[in-house]
Amino acid sequence: MQNRPQSNLSNSSASHSSARAVARKAWRRRRGLTCEACRGCVVMLIIASVLGTPGCSRESLPTARSEASEQPVSEAPFQDITLESGLDFEHDNGMSGEFYMCEMVGVGAALFDFDNDGDLDVYIPQGHLLVPSSTSANDSPPDDGRHRLFRNDLAVKQNGSRELRFTDVTAASGIDETGYGMGAVASDFDNDGWCDLYVTNFGVNRHYRNNGDGTFAEVDSPAASDPGLWSTSAAVLDYDGDGWMDLFVCEYVRMTLHNSRKCFTRGGARDYCGPQVYNPEPDRLLRNRGDGTFEDVSAPSRISKTPGPALGVVCCDLNRDGRTDVYVANDGAANHYWVNRPDGQLVNEAILSGCAFSRNGAPEASMGVDAADFDGDGDDDLFMTHLQNEKNTLYVNDGSGLFLDETDLHGLDSPSRAATAFGTLWFDYDNDGLLDLFAANGAVRMNDELFSAGDTYPFGQRNQLFRNVGGGQFVDASAGESFEIAEVSRGAAFGDLDNDGDTDVIVLNNNGRARVLLNVVGDRQSWLGVRVVESPGQFDAIGARVALHREGQPPLWRRVRTDGSFCSSSDPRVLFGLGTGDTAVNVKVVWPDGEHEEWKDVPARQYVELARGTGERSTQVAGRVRSRSQPMASGFTPRRVSSKGTPPRTLSSAIQAR
Known part of the structure; x- marks a missing residue:
């Protein structure tokens, strides 16, 4: 909300020169680019700005639908x-x-x-x-x-x-x-x-x-x-x-x-x-x-x-x-x-x-x-x-x-x-x-x-x-x-x-x-809604990643979350758009602790609740993960998930009842 009074305008370019230098130098070092490669990238970007074509992007993007x-x-x-x-x-x-x-x-x-x-x-x-x-x-x-x-x-x-x-x-x-x-x-x-x-x-x-x-x-x-x-x-x-x-x-x-x-x-x-x-x-x-x-x-x-x-x-x-x-x-x-x-x-x-x-x-x-x-x-x-x-x-x-x-x-x-x-x-x-x-x-x-x-x-x-x-x-x-x-x-x-x-x-x-x-x-198009929970009727598995697999197409990756936007909290359910395809799909969940679990042949056009332990487990893990019993820092004591209380109906049963 940068509404500035007349006496206090935006920072001058000089005040940011050192920050720019540090950022660019660090990016090149971590990215593994040589000075010659960076200069080449700049040249390509200049050419791209003239010709209207992508320059030194990470990878070639597929052609858009004309x-x-x-x-x-x-x-x-x-x-x-x-x-x-x-x-x-x-x-x-x-x-x-x-x-x-x-x-x-x-x-x-x-x-x-x-x-x-x-x-x-x-x-x-x-x-x-x-x-x-x-x-x-x-x-x-x-x-x-x-x-x-x-x-x-x-x-x-x-x-x-x-x-x-x-x-x-x-x-x-x-x-x-x-x-x-x-x-x-x-x-x-x-x-x-x-x-x-x-x-x-x-x-x-x-x-x-x-x-x-x-x-x-x-x-x-x-x-x-x-x-x-x-x-x-x-x-x-x-x-x-x-x-x-x-x-x-x-x-x-x-x-x-x-x-x-x-x-x-x-x-x-x-x-x-x-x-x-x-x-x-x-x-x-x-x-x-x-x-x-x-x-x-x-x-x-x-x-x-x-x-x-x-x-x-x-x-x-x-x-x-x-x-x-x-x-x-x-x-x-x-x-x-x-x-x-x-x-x-x-x-x-x-x-x-x-x-x-x-x-x-x-x-x-x-x-x-x-x-x-x-x-x-x-x-x-x-x-x-x-x-x-x-x-x-x-x-x-x-x-x-x-x-x-x-x-x-x-x-x-x-x-x-x-x-x-x-x-x-x-x-x-x-x-x-x-x-x-x-x-x-x-x-x-x-x-x-x-x-x-x-x-x-x-x-x-x-x-x-x-x-x-x-x-x-x-x-x-x-x-x-x-x-x-x-x-x-x-x-x-x-x-x-x-x-x-x-x-x-x-x-x-x-x-x-x-x-x-x-x-x-x-x-008007096909879809699949997924609620990912730690156990039936329990809390949403915030942080879990969900992949939807369709035959002959790359997976769609989404995450279970409520964040984003501004001062707001959104629907924790994951909603996949499937276009014109109504065939059953496979859904994989990567749980917050890195465990993988898969549900196969899930029909489209419905909401489903996927609870941990109800799918096919995999030994594959994502990234460098830790178990939930592993402490993170001195003074931090890990705790087990509570098992008290469950709501009278799960999301799936409530929707089916309607």
Whole structure:
């Protein structure tokens, strides 16, 4: 959110020259390139820029489908069903007139099945008017406003048609959350089979335990609550491999209601400040104690030594060594790539790995981020969203955790420069087997033209959808009314809301209405939905990798996760698009501890639950893995997975019952 005052513009190129030199030298050394080879690569890139052909990329990409790339997509892929769905939520950022920076940043949402009935419910944080309190000990905002929980009452009629309907159950749930909300993440923190909730705020965060009866109870966990910082995105991961979900919490900047600065547009009008006028905060790593509560291990893991204005985070095994790494999108500063070491420490290797800065060696205003295997080579690549006039950035993984900024080679550079983007995700909206991209857009700098025209909130921009047409190329598929309206979009949560086999989107707008975008094209093609669990009816196996094998075609690799986007938590189920093929497929799961298990001849067009131990096991392992009984660092005691409690119905049985 790099909105800079006139007195504090972007860092000069001179200030980044040493960083560029270090990054390039390290990349060449680790990559094994000679100086002559690097010079040759530069020459090829120059030629490519003139001729319009790919230059020194990692490998030759297959030819894109000509018919798809020559003609723009005109069919509307999503239908806005907000009003008829009953998801009645309008975000209130306060708009105090004091231009508090936090007013411009929220908000996200969490999709999760809190009542275990087989469909996705929605939690949305709320903001409110901010008024400084002279008696506030930690300078946190006063509590007001109320976050909302919506239950999904999906109805499937006899003719097979589906009616998506949400019911506000906030009062009945016992969640009485009134902090100035930013985001939320859902996971089964106590391993009892019921999904719990963690909420990030401008102020004190909150942790709610699911009681299993439709209600929640706040957990007294000082480490999880934090000392009243400004938290943004959060993600779950099992960083120490003990079978309990830990938390990585993004902390932004040290801005309070009492130290808020004044910034202005070029025309002299009052505007929101950017992060560079405040001190960045270090992120926090919270380790699960084995009972659903947390201890702060930011210091022993070493992440507290490197602060940054963090807005987005993804957790996955980027270097394929069998341990979950963490990638953090920082706003106007070098991004962080925390490599998970066997001793429990996380080491920032972003500069050495080529994913700290843009191709030009400069930091970008990174907001949202996601990781997935878009090019089908078996490793996760990174995509992140940026400020208007900067490009969104695609870092392509070489398989060992080294990255190249190949945004322009894949057609994602120019189309993204006209907007400021936040929420994003790799997902296959048309179920053709190729991962596409969504960008939730909304300005952070005041649009003087809109302001002069009388717009009381002149920050609106249109969202974008980029379709993967094969050959590593993307085209703008932003068709229909859903992409014509200009709003101030921030978070975006992704999941199959109506269980019809395609991915829907909930877009969260700052100081505006939450939008329900129903996918109306994905279920025309074949698909397979997979829920991967440690045992029947138990928690999702976050961090597991899933491969779908089709005869005569390369495997499709996905991972079990809820992270990505911005301040949001998405559907943990893995959804594979199969195109026109309806034949049975084989599914392989690589569990977080490296064990392989396979299920053969799985029919398409259904959701299945794959529990550990119910498939055919393999002795093959992935990367350098450890057993769950192996400790990671001195002072860290491993724990066994709890076997207490199971929900009354599994996902599969709930869907079949409908």
